[in-house]
Amino acid sequence: MSPSLAVRDSNTMLRRNLLHARRYPSLTLNLLLTPIVLLLLFVYVFGDVMSAGMGGGGGADRSAYIAYVVPGILMMTIGGTVVGTAVSVSNDMTEGIIARFRTMAIHRGSVLIGHVVGSVLQCIASVVLVGAVAVAIGFRSTDATALEWLAALGLLALVALALTWIAVGMGMISPNAEAASNNALPLVVLPLISSAFVPVEAMPGWFQPIAEYQPFTPAIETLRGLLLGTEIGYNGWLAVAWCLALSALGYTWSKSTFNRDPK
Amino acid sequence: MPSSVMPTSHQIAVSATGLRKSYGDKTVLDGIDLRIPAGSVFALLGPNGAGKTTVVKILSTLVSAGGGQAHVAGHDIAADPQAVRSAIGVTGQFSAVDGLITGEENMLLMADLHHLPKPEGRRIAADLLERFDLSEAAKKPASTYSGGMKRRLDIAMTLVGNPRIIFLDEPTTGLDPRSRHTMWQIIRELVTDGVTVFLTTQYLEEADELADRVAVLNDGKIAAEGTPEELKRRVPGGHVRLRFTDPAAYHRAATALNEATRDDEALALQIPSAGSQRELRSLLDWLDSAGVEADELTVHTPDLDDVFFALTGGPATVPHQPKENVR
Structure with a gap:
């Protein structure tokens, strides 16, 4: 089949x-x-304590914590959106129409590619919406250049792609929507135990490795660096490596599951 | 599509030799041979679990065969599944429509996947929706359709690509009698267009109504194959069945009519008979003169049911089944 038909x-x-x-x-x-x-809970309810705890010292000044938490919330938005992808892939696979697609002379991967591209677009739309809420409650990027904004968007899209492929794989192996939603739960929980809400150094010592050696922390730190000018260090490369590895894993997993004979 | 069919095989739409399939250590198909001429209706008849759906799934490239070979529209199903797919249309046992979008959107989706130009796709979708009496419901989500409507939409979607061979897996299962007759009409129309139809059914009546050739599938094997007429000829002829309520009368009749097959439990006798008026009269005369009165008299001519039960071993409780028919 020619690429144009694919x-x-x-x-x-x-x-x-x-x-x-x-x-x-x-x-x-x-x-x-x-x-x-x-976002609203952490800013308006816990915000004062969080700001104080971070050594902002301002007490009533929440803007420091808003700035800290928004990159994590944006990554979490992606994690949440792809749960929906896992659910809809699982729903789709239980539908008879997939069997129809499999017996048609179409590009075989198009079913999955349609889901993946759709999910990435939805993630970007969700990130823009949540980002708008963040700006509305006072989030401001401090010194990001146009290039850094572009890199931030690219990073978010890359994370969306990686998590989407994983979610597609989870959806493929789930017998129904409930199972898919449960299987995809780690994608929502992982950001909670990353550096999204508090810095890793502020966590108990035994917990720090869990927060440190997972995909969300380097991605969040990189986004922070791009938007707020904090130190990125090797987090940028780490985030990209995580995304590429997860994409490759999710892609291989989904594809082999899809190519297996259906029941 | 049809242009790529090899000239040598163009008379045969579907052929299979020694098709096998097992799931785990359960053998579902144990060597199936088929030869279906182009432009005919072929019915694969069998009880639940006989493996009918598996045959359709293999021939339509949905699952791979565990062994054996098959050609559909001249293409090897294993070597060139994509060529097979471009020649076939499949309507599975379970609705293969997208319930979240409307009937019309389902049709346009098919048109897009067949790479039809937009205006042509729209025209074909509208025509088929009209032909299958779905124009009114076209803008409603397919999930709101009744069983019969879903099945019609399903077949309409299958026809978008103008397939030369159509697989219908139990097309009327679960339909009410009216929708069932509509479906039969649809299938007959397909054949007049020169399409080959491969259908599975557990209804003998349906196979008898529609099919040029019938194969009876039982326990993963083809138990018999032929035209409905040929199959009917393979089982012994009709009979008259006499049922009694009085055991004494039954025994008297049974000893006198020694050609009859006895069913002591049901107090019933079966006398071989073609069911002609003369034969019936002589039987009645004999009963009168012997002073025996049967409570019920039924005339039974062979139909596909007999063939089916004879070949598949039948349910043990079928009352009118002469024992000698059971292999």
Whole structure:
């Protein structure tokens, strides 16, 4: 099959998935609610304590903590959005229409590619929405150049791609939507135990490795560096490496599961 | 599509030799041979769990065969599945429509996946929706459709690519009698367009109504194959069945009519008979003169049911099944 037909079929599948998302927005909106609620909770309810704890010293000044927490919340938004991807992939695989696709002369990978591209686009839309809320409550980037903004967006898209492929794999092996949502839970929990809300150094010693050696922490630190000018160090390369490794893993996993004979 | 069919095999739409499939250590198909001429309706008949769906799944490239060979539209299913896919249309046992989008969107999705130009896709979708009486519901989500409507949409979607060979896995299972007759009509129309139809069914009546050739699948093997007429000829002819309530009358009749097959439990006798008026009259005359009165008299002519039960071993409780028919 020629590459142009692969693109055409994937595009058709993408439009199908976006149509689903548009027709049934409740799943996407529900998943958006979590990061927004957490953002408001951490800023307005815990914000003073958090700022004080971080040595901001301002007490009533929450802006320091808003700046700290927003990059983590944005990454968490991606984690939450791809839970929806796992659920919709799982739903899709239990539908008879997938069997129909498998017996048609179409590009075989287009079903998965449609899901992946659709999910990345949804992640970006969600990040923009949550980002808008963050700006509305006072988040400001301190010294990011246009290039750094672009890099930040690129990083978010790369994280979205990596987590999407993992979520697709999770959706493929889940027998139903509930199982898919449970299987994808780590993608929501991992940011909670990363440097999203408090710095790793502020955590108990035994816990620090867990927070440090996981994909969200380097990604969040890199985003922080890009938007707020903090030290990035080797976190940038680490984040990219994590994303590429997770993408490759999720891709291989999903593809081999999809190519297996259906029951 | 049809242009790529090899000339040598163009009369045969589907052929298979020694198809096998097992799941774990359970053998589902144990060597299936098929030869289906192009433009005919072939029915694969069998009880639940006989392996009908597995045959369809293998021939439609959904699952791989565990052994054996098959050609569909002249293409080897294992070596060139993509060529097979471009020649076939499949309507599985379970609805293969996208419930989240409308009937029309389902049709346009198929048109896009068949790479039809937009206007042509739209025209074909509208025509098929009209033909299958779905125009009114076209803008509603497919999940709101009734069973019969879903099945019609399913077949309409299968037809978008103008397939030369259509697989229908139990197309009428779960449909009410009216939808079932509509479906039969649809299948007959397909054949007049020159399409080859491969259908599976557990209804003998359906195979009898629609199929040019029938194969009876039982326990993963083809138990018999032929036209419905040929198959009916393979089982012994009809009979008259006499049922009694009075055991004494039953025994008297049974000793006198020694050609009859006895069913002592049901107090019933089966007398071989073609069911002609003359034969019936002589039987009735004999009963009168012997002073025996049967409580019920039924005339039974052989149908596919007999073939089916004879070949598949049948349910043990089938009352009118003469023992000698069971292999």
